[in-house]
Amino acid sequence: MRYDLSNFYGKLEEKFNKSQARETLIYLLEEFSKTISLKDEGAIIFVGNELSSFLRVKGQTDLAYKIYKILVDLVIKNYGKKSKEYASLLLNIGNCDIVAKNYDKAIKRLDECEEILKNFDDIGYLLASLYNNRSQAYRAKSILDKAEADIEKALDLIDKKERIAVSRINLAEILILKKEYNKALTNAKLAIDYYEKNNLKVPHLANAYATCANIFYKLGEYDIAIKYYKKAIEVFDQTVGEGPVKKVLERNLEEAKRKRDIL
Secondary structure, three states: OOOOHHHHHHHHHHHHHHOOHHHHHHHHHHHHHHHHHHOOHHHHHHHHHHHHHHHHHHOOHHHHHHHHHHHHHHHHHHHOOOOHHHHHHHHHHHHHHHHOOOHHHHHHHHHHHHHHHOOOOOOHHHHHHHHHHHHHHHHHOOOHHHHHHHHHHHHHHOOOHHHHHHHHHHHHHHHHHOOOHHHHHHHHHHHHHHHHHOOOOOHHHHHHHHHHHHHHHHOOOHHHHHHHHHHHHHHHHHHOOOOHHHHHHHHHHHHHHHHHHHO
């Protein structure tokens, strides 16, 4: 008996749009268990990828890595190490490396992904994601020229507004480190405008709010920073729930309040 992936993705979209984060996580865990019981390797790969990505966004990278380890073996077995499927998995694991602050591993993994993708056509969306992710790793290591170059490559490849919004958030974070706060704010607000106008309450909107908060914090505009940190926490709580990332946002909020009260 094969697992019904079409039904899975239909219900998953409903969960993302209408459910609380905890309910979505329970659904993903239950469905992943079903794929394993059915021994449907294709379904294990697809559902496992969605579960790992959700855990990664929550900051629960230890469990995400354990699932990715299973998926690596299955993807190599079913598709090989030179396949687009393997490159896509490397891309996702590289993103997990970034959340876990394993930046050197992320860059090495994403470089490998790039080499594989060079052998395929019509992979602009994957390359754009790769450049976005690798840019974050370079940014974290303060290699800002390479970080900005990767974002520019991503923006050249992207034709979907949602992906452009993600790139603008990453570019804003680079510009913060370069102390180009006005440019950073412009990019962060363009991303926020896109998500708000399309009524998209997704983790990336929380990231955009947090980026805006960081900019206003740097500018000493603590009341505005507090407003955006609160918005970020609200959206993150609705879409992802409890986890290390939310705790960081809450700490940033308290620090902004402390700074404001000193003035």
